[in-house]
């Protein structure tokens with residue numbers, strides 16, 4: 270399935286509070302009845318089952334004598350495999366990283382760029398996908414080109430900004446401020462045509478929006494785990510293309526990323542060989558005995574729901590939000606220019622700086638990013654939540 274397409278789901282299931290292809294999953298989360306949480310793009314709430322997995326994981330440290338040498342990496346390897354399955358790539362292609370800034374720094378440390386070339390980024394991009402490029406441009410004599418969205422959307426604007434001088438294109442699949450969409454397959458094709466590398470920050474889409482990595486073929490793709498992947502803060506995923514796995518230079522030289530490190534008795538025999546695949550880019554202390562079991566439990570749940578089913582049910586809800594927005598006097602982007610899982614609302618009268626606080630007083634949680642009210646629902650949200658949101662927004666806009 271290519272990005273942006275959606276499974277057919279019935280509107281009647283939305284009316285009844287279920288989420289189309291997937292039943293409404295609110296009961297699986299600890300969300301109080303009066304809370305309308307529409308802010309997954311900021312931080313996902315935790316599944317009840319995952320909280321249990323986390324408590325069990327914290328307990329294991331009480332008895333370190335039960336931890337065998339072979340247990341050190343087995344949890345991380347299981348997580349690597351589940352993450353790879355979710356992304357539709359080989360397990361060898363995944364590294365475990367603490368943050369997007371870390372993954373982007375790995376890309377910036379390895380991709381070649383020289384004076385006079387360009388590094389292309391989006392206007393109002395999340396800072397973790399900007400600052401490393403600015404530093405690299407200063408060091409190399411390259412220029413950062415900031416692309417503004419045109420009336421045709423991000424994809425068209427990006428395609429026009431990628432030229433024979435472009436060394437690196439750094440783009441998301443979904444703009445973090447308003448859910449606007451980048452067609453990564455088209456952008457990747459344009460980057461490949463001029464010999465530029467592609468680096469993707471998929472933090473605002475991975476888990477809720479289909480992505481065909483076999484077609485996009487990014488050089489590096491990174492995503493946080495704590496938003497649409499419903500996982501813990503501090504553990505994310507870096508996909509590394511095959512060509513960087515054998516020769517790429519990691520940011521750190523952890524003993525755990527070296528070959529043979531599972532044999533603790535022989536760690537005194539130092540080696541210059543790394544563990545295979547993208548494992549050389551794993552962060553120091555990647556076994557993360559508490560975070561890894563939590564992340565594995567969430568990714569297993571996402572895999573069993575299926576990313577395409579999640580996308581399909583979110584698309585129905587964001588369509589409902591778009592319809593209500595029009596009636597309440599808010600603008601949204603045309604459907605072809607936005608992702609199916611989250612949506613930005615722009616008021617024709619401007620957004621009062623106090624709006625998010627006023628919504629919070631009604632226990633309704635969204636974010637204001639730039640000039641957009643960002644509404645980011647997940648499987649715990651229903652049409653009823655959207656009605657409650659627009660009760661406030663209509664009043665706010667005098668509609």
Ligand SMILES: Cc1ncc(COP(=O)(O)O)c(C=O)c1O
Nearest residue numbers: 368369370395397445472473493
């Ligand atoms: C698009 C995007 N990328 C990355 C991040 C987080 O970056 P980091 O992991 O470097 O803190 C966020 C957080 O809101 C985000 O929206």
